Amino acid sequence: MPAAHRRKLPIGIQTFSDIREGGYYYVDKTPFIEKLANQNKYYFLSRPRRFGKSLLLDTLGCLFEGREALFYGLYIHDKWDWQQRYPVVRLSFGNGVAADREDLDANIRYQLQQQRARLQITSTPPKRIADDFASLIEQAHRVHGQRVVVLIDEYDKPILDNIPDSDRARELREGLKNLYSVLKDADPH
Structure with a gap:
């Protein structure tokens, strides 16, 4: 039986589009991102170094810019108004x-x-x-x-x-x- 297409681990990658377009594994954090985007106005995210803050910020940027194609297949895709671009x-x-x-x-x-x-x-x-x-x-x-x-x-x-x-x-x-x-x-x- 042939091996299934294996995705790569996104070690050191902080750019959401690189992960989504480059065939890397991505753990869908968009249920949490939806809550962040819709509940309050200001957030201070404090987590240890190398914990994914830069990737999270880049993901938020792509979302608010309306880069819909990057979010196909993710939780937030059908819950976001893609006509709104910020x-x-x-x-x-x-x-x-x-x-x-x-x-x-x-x-x-x-x-x-x-x-x-x-x-x-x-x-x-x-x-x-x-x-x-x-x-x-x-x-x-x-x-x-x-x-x-x-x-x-x-x-x-x-x-x-x-x-x-x-x-x-x-x-x-x-x-x-x-x-x-x-x-x-x-x-x-």
């Missing part, structure tokens, strides 16, 4: 180590610029990072006609990378606080 702002601090506040701010500016381009927002961003982030969210809402989904991966890595230097860690915490403080007032968007 602008998704994705930020991640997993790339590299922020040496200081200037480096962190440059990283944030670069990511906001990338998100503006991806979401086809052409206006000139404000000078202050907090204003830039707020403007990005507001304009994405206006341009796309839907409220914005903000996904932030490795949200605390710049601080954790610098824990041995408490002054630098504190400086980076303030930089991240400057960015994250925008979310409360951006709630309507």
